[in-house]
Amino acid sequence: MSVNVRIPTILRTYTGGQAEVTAEGGTLGEVIADLEANHTGIAARVLDDQGKLRRFVNVYVNDDDVRFEQGLETATPDGAGVSIIPAVAGGC
Amino acid sequence: MRKMRRKGLASMAAQTHTVASTTADTAVTAATAGTGSAAPVDLGPAAALSCRECGHQVPLGPVFACEECFGPLEIAYDFAVHTVADTEELRKRIEAGPANIWRYAPLLPVPADVATKPNINPGWTHLVKADNLARELGVDAGKLFIKDDSGNPTHSFKDRVVAQAIEAARAFGFTTLSCSSTGNLAGAVGAAAARAGFRSCVFIPHDLEQGKVVMAAVYGGELVGIEGNYDDVNRFCSELIGDPAGEGWGFVNVNLRPYYAEGSKTLAYEICEQLGWQLPDQLVVPIASGSQLTKIDKGLQELIKLGLVEDKPYKIFGAQAEGCSPVSVAFKAGHDVVRPQKPNTIAKSLAIGNPADGPYVLDIARRTGGAVEDVNDEQVVDAIRLLARTEGIFAETAGGVTVGVTKKLIESGLLDPTLTTVVLNTGDGLKTLDAVADIGLTATIRPSLESFRDAGLV
Numbered sequence: 001m002s003v004n005v006r007i008p009t010i011l012r013t014y015t016g017g018q019a020e021v022t023a024e025g026g027t028l029g030e031v032i033a034d035l036e037a038n039h040t041g042i043a044a045r046v047l048d049d050q051g052k053l054r055r056f057v058n059v060y061v062n063d064d065d066v067r068f069e070q071g072l073e074t075a076t077p078d079g080a081g082v083s084i085i086p087a088v089a090g091g092c
Numbered sequence: 093m094r095k096m097r098r099k100g101l102a103s104m105a106a107q108t109h110t111v112a113s114t115t116a117d118t119a120v121t122a123a124t125a126g127t128g129s130a131a132p133v134d135l136g137p138a139a140a141l142s143c144r145e146c147g148h149q150v151p152l153g154p155v156f157a158c159e160e161c162f163g164p165l166e167i168a169y170d171f172a173v174h175t176v177a178d179t180e181e182l183r184k185r186i187e188a189g190p191a192n193i194w195r196y197a198p199l200l201p202v203p204a205d206v207a208t209k210p211n212i213n214p215g216w217t218h219l220v221k222a223d224n225l226a227r228e229l230g231v232d233a234g235k236l237f238i239k240d241d242s243g244n245p246t247h248s249f250k251d252r253v254v255a256q257a258i259e260a261a262r263a264f265g266f267t268t269l270s271c272s273s274t275g276n277l278a279g280a281v282g283a284a285a286a287r288a289g290f291r292s293c294v295f296i297p298h299d300l301e302q303g304k305v306v307m308a309a310v311y312g313g314e315l316v317g318i319e320g321n322y323d324d325v326n327r328f329c330s331e332l333i334g335d336p337a338g339e340g341w342g343f344v345n346v347n348l349r350p351y352y353a354e355g356s357k358t359l360a361y362e363i364c365e366q367l368g369w370q371l372p373d374q375l376v377v378p379i380a381s382g383s384q385l386t387k388i389d390k391g392l393q394e395l396i397k398l399g400l401v402e403d404k405p406y407k408i409f410g411a412q413a414e415g416c417s418p419v420s421v422a423f424k425a426g427h428d429v430v431r432p433q434k435p436n437t438i439a440k441s442l443a444i445g446n447p448a449d450g451p452y453v454l455d456i457a458r459r460t461g462g463a464v465e466d467v468n469d470e471q472v473v474d475a476i477r478l479l480a481r482t483e484g485i486f487a488e489t490a491g492g493v494t495v496g497v498t499k500k501l502i503e504s505g506l507l508d509p510t511l512t513t514v515v516l517n518t519g520d521g522l523k524t525l526d527a528v529a530d531i532g533l534t535a536t537i538r539p540s541l542e543s544f545r546d547a548g549l550v
Binding site for chain 2: 006007008009013045055056057068083087088089
């Protein structure tokens with residue numbers, strides 16, 4: 001299953017400057033593992049030492065914040081859009 | 093009408109696109125310059141950006157998240173170089189400064205001559221001794237104060253943060269300002285952009301209070317309603333910033349956030365100076381993203397380190413509305429991370445379901461011995477009317493939240509009514525009239541004394 005992943009500016013050093021890449025996987029966890037296989041180093045930026053999403057990373061699958069869904073177990077259907085976004089934006 | 097606005101926006105985006113490449117270049121130069129090469133960015137005592145999570149440092153530039161761990165970048169200062177070493181000298185300089193936030197310029201990421209530049213010059217708002225309210229709440233006379241930030245140029249505390257962002261935007265060469273907003277910030281950005289000569293295009297949830305929409309639109313910038321809640325707007329802006337359409341824009345609370353957020357420190361500075369250079373014992377601060385509370389704590393810590401106030405314990409309490417209480421829920425559950433919520437409250441300026449600085453609020457409330465509490469919409473309205481009735485201050489819903497939470501904290505014994513307490517009112521009730529719309533005329537009479545007597549008012 002192929003999904004489109006939007007890459008935030010601070011991770012584009014791993015994707016050769018690309019803002020969007022495709023990845024394979026039926027869950028978010030699998031998608032991140034596939035990203036790592038093709039863009040070595042990216043997983044350690046998104047996941048902490050225990051392999052969980054870092055607390056200042058927001059990930060959306062088709063507009064849904066995965067923290068409202070099943071986190072890394074969230075399903076990523078074929079053609080889904082995945083966005084990785086720094087959480088420290090906004091508000092005051 | 094709608095169509096015209098959209099067309100206007102499209103042409104503006106096209107223009108901005110042209111600007112983008114030069115702005116990006118400027119930004120890169122600025123960032124490199126921070127390391128010590130030619131033409132350094134002059135933001136006063138600001139020396140670098142430092143990650144609050146892992147300590148990783150990068151040069152000053154329009155970046156906001158740590159490239160190592162996604163943590164928030166904060167300003168690292170070199171006060172020794174830019175401020176006078178002697179505490180008394182610094183105190184005198186501040187006291188002789190203008191009656192706005194620029195009296196604290198030596199402690200902010202702004203150039204030393206900031207007061208001479210076109211900006212909205214907010215701050216130095218009233219610290220009101222609230223003895224009538226104190227009596228109602230059972231607080232000792234002379235111990236309760238309202239820091240009334242409705243007195244700022246666009247009637248909310250947001251002018252403080254936007255004023256910082258304006259200086260950073262100038263330093264990095266941006267020409268268009270933007271933000272995601274629950275309303276107050278949009279107005280503050282519109283006004284400051286107009287004064288300082290920037291173009292503005294700001295984004296808000298489409299269903300805000302009319303007062304906030306008009307207030308944001310009147311300054312002539314572009315105002316875009318997004319079909320979604322604040323968290324959707326914020327996410328949109330975070331994506332726009334990584335897209336060529338938004339690359340050349342200064343988003344005050346995204347890529348300029350490290351500079352912008354420092355504006356909230358001025359609340360801490362003013363409160364202490366207005367108390368005669370003393371720390372309050374207890375502060376009650378509203379929580380939206382949690383940035384304000386976090387920076388108030390940072391401001392207090394700086395005053396202690398600089399010797400401007402005596403080092404003594406203080407407690408910081410956070411206030412939320414029950415309908416958007418992710419931080420309060422996490423505090424009570426003993427968690428150190430915040431589970432996002434879908435907001436549903438009349439306190440729209442605090443309706444951030446996924447608060448960026450939530451984890452830091454939890455740390456600070458626990459470290460200082462404070463707490464995080466919430467009140468429901470009915471209690472918010474009651475508190476707005478209580479504050480108006482006792483002190484003549486008409487607060488927006490966020491002020492109802494802080495006053496309501498103060499009452500609740502006193503009743504539960506968490507807040508000590510014998511100690512000096514400062515409660516923040518961050519906005520003006522005229523912006524959220526709907527919250528108290530069920531009140532109005534006491535009587536309608538003919539213009540005669542007889543009619544007045546008949547109404548039973550004498």
